[in-house]
Amino acid sequence: MTKEDKVIVYLNRDEEGKKVNYKQALKLCEDQNYRYDIHWCAEGDKDGMSSGNTDNLHPNTLKERVEGLAGFWDRIHISRKTLRMSKVEQGDIALASADKRRRVYDPDKFTEGLEADYGKFYWHNVIVVNDPSEPNSELGRHHHDYVEMFVVPVGQFKFVLIDPEDPRNPRSHSLYAGTRLVIPEGIDHVVKGVKDSVLLGFGNVEFDPKRLIASDKKILETMLDEL
Secondary structure: OOOOOEEEEEOOOOOOOOOOOHHHHHHHOOOOOEEEEEEEEOOOOOOOOOEEEEEEEOHHHHHHHHHHHOOOOOEEEEEEEEOOHHHOEEEEOOEEEEOOOOEEEOHHHOOOOOHHHHOOOEEEEEEEOOOOOOOOOOEEEEEEOOOEEEEEEEOEEEEEEEOOOOOOOOEEEEEEOOEEEEEOOOOEEEEEEOOOOEEEEEEOOOOOHHHEEEOOHHHHHHHHHHO
16 A cells, blocks of 8 residues: 555644644545545544444545544544455354354355345355465455355454556455455455364355456465565
């Protein structure tokens, strides 16, 4: 991420030595093709107790948020992501039951809340990680012209995502047992899991290997560097 993609805005006008770079923040807010994540914190906050964040803000909303935070917090961090990247969704999946012996999932809950936006989802595959130390063991390395959704019932995976329209800004997501990730169409992704982890794959179209589009070399290199 470059200086043009991320800014730190100091809001405490009275403290000497702090640069109140509102102009830089407002310039960042002008691009309607992006959405913005904002994190605010108190000076010297190391444990996150005096902080907060809001994601996927529209440029106009971000401007209002910055102005509303002025005078209350020492600084904020703003980073941007494309409209497609802002649709990436990570969340928990419902458990039918759980105890010391087992964890029981309801498959009908895997896609709950997604159909209204994306339609029906189809089973694509079940992936089990054998040996993550093997060369080229990363999964993905491509994008699709449809929406994918992944569920992790067992283990742990790291996803690195890039929108080719904004290749300097990779995004990382760590998924654990009981979580899912929705990846919009056109988003390049690479995935790595720990041994014996299980990944369930779905798509809002029936699976067709011809619709897998390999990542460009530079995008792939950037994603692999983030793993």
